[in-house]
Amino acid sequence: xxxxVSITVLDPNFVVLSAEPSQYGYLLGRDFSEGIAGGRTNVxxxxxxxxxxxxxxxxxxxxxxxxxxxxxxxxGYVDIGYQPxxxxxxxxxxxxxxxxxxxxxxxxxxxxxxDTSSSEIGNNVLTDEMYQDKKLHxxxxxxxxxxxxxxxxxxxxxxxxxxIKKNAEWxxxxxxxxxxxxxxxxxxx
Numbered sequence: 001x002x003x004x005v006s007i008t009v010l011d012p013n014f015v016v017l018s019a020e021p022s023q024y025g026y027l028l029g030r031d032f033s034e035g036i037a038g039g040r041t042n043v044x045x046x047x048x049x050x051x052x053x054x055x056x057x058x059x060x061x062x063x064x065x066x067x068x069x070x071x072x073x074x075x076g077y078v079d080i081g082y083q084p085x086x087x088x089x090x091x092x093x094x095x096x097x098x099x100x101x102x103x104x105x106x107x108x109x110x111x112x113x114x115d116t117s118s119s120e121i122g123n124n125v126l127t128d129e130m131y132q133d134k135k136l137h138x139x140x141x142x143x144x145x146x147x148x149x150x151x152x153x154x155x156x157x158x159x160x161x162x163x164i165k166k167n168a169e170w171x172x173x174x175x176x177x178x179x180x181x182x183x184x185x186x187x188x189x
Contacts, residue, residue: 003086010077048176147172
């Protein structure tokens with residue numbers, strides 16, 4: 001997949017043994033146990049990290065898979081680093097083409113990891129100044145807290161100054177210890 005940025009092999013303690021492409025060689029020997037593993041050891045199921053800034057400056061995710069021996073012992077892990085938008089965008093854009101819908105995906109801390117309006121990616125809908133209107137902030141906080149829901153919100157378009165009203169429905173993707181809120185929006189009547 002063109003969206004994959006890096007692949008690393010980690011030992012059972014989450015120390016980097018191998019990194020590709022070669023530009024990630026500086027990672028060799030680094031301990032990722034606190035970061036991507038969240039301090040966990042002997043992880044037996046896939047993990048999905050919280051988003052973080054890659055050295056290239058974009059927002060990325062690490063997806064970690066355990067490598068096990070026939071007897072079940074953990075031999076290490078494979079860590080695939082990628083940009084969420086590169087995985088999500090092709091599917092979403094095909095689904096909403098020629099419709100009034102938009103899709104955005106946030107982590108439960110409010111970080112926007114995908115948006116059909118790509119300028120929103122990397123923003124935090126709970127802490128960034130542009131989302132601090134009281135009613136808007138309350139609605140966005142509800143999305144971050146509740147796994148599913150629907151509602152209506154208004155916001156001021158920072159480019160035009162116009163007030164825009166939207167309908168929103170959301171659901172949760174829960175994978176590898178992380179939750180993503182997937183939000184479908186459309187213009188409100």
